[in-house]
Amino acid sequence: MLKAKIFVRLKASVLDPQGKAVTQALHQLGYSNVNDTRVSKYIELILDETDHSKATETINNICDKLLANPNTEHYEFSLVEVEKP
Amino acid sequence: MLKAKIFVRLKASVLDPQGKAVTQALHQLGYSNVNDTRVSKYIELILDETDHSKATETINNICDKLLANPNTEHYEFSLVEVEKP
Numbered sequence: 001m002l003k004a005k006i007f008v009r010l011k012a013s014v015l016d017p018q019g020k021a022v023t024q025a026l027h028q029l030g031y032s033n034v035n036d037t038r039v040s041k042y043i044e045l046i047l048d049e050t051d052h053s054k055a056t057e058t059i060n061n062i063c064d065k066l067l068a069n070p071n072t073e074h075y076e077f078s079l080v081e082v083e084k085p
Numbered sequence: 086m087l088k089a090k091i092f093v094r095l096k097a098s099v100l101d102p103q104g105k106a107v108t109q110a111l112h113q114l115g116y117s118n119v120n121d122t123r124v125s126k127y128i129e130l131i132l133d134e135t136d137h138s139k140a141t142e143t144i145n146n147i148c149d150k151l152l153a154n155p156n157t158e159h160y161e162f163s164l165v166e167v168e169k170p
Contacts, residue, residue, distance in 0.1 A: 025151055033133040042092060042127035048118040066110055
């Protein structure tokens with residue numbers, strides 16, 4: 001079995017309103033030395049697959065079809081082997 | 086300047102409805118070998134601070150006060166040095 005660790009982030013050119021809101025809230029709480037907050041998704045999933053190249057293809061498809069918005073987001077992932085639970 | 090890379094995850098004992106929804110959607114798309122999806126937040130922010138122990142204290146406070154819900158979530162983070170932009 002493989003565990004996929006997937007980051008889905010807004011492209012650098014895309015405004016991150018959630019990140020802006022966090023920065024503003026932190027400034028209001030007195031943390032004026034915090035800036036450039038970016039909020040992303042981090043997704044872990046278990047793949048019942050042992051072949052790394054097949055798993056890579058599957059995760060690319062999953063990200064393209066469901067997890068990431070190709071217009072505004074990009075993704076990256078790594079695979080680690082895990083024991084069956 | 087330091088960049089903080091913060092993961093905010095649901096505790097293992099807490100149901101992750103977003104993760105369940107992703108698993109179901111993937112099954113419907115034909116990816117029946119995917120299971121146990123967990124969706125977390127990944128936050129990056131820039132701290133105008135050079136002292137690692139002060140930065141660690143600040144990020145702990147920020148997570149406790151704003152970024153994580155202590156009832157249902159836990160967090161972990163790392164700090165990396167970055168150049169001034």
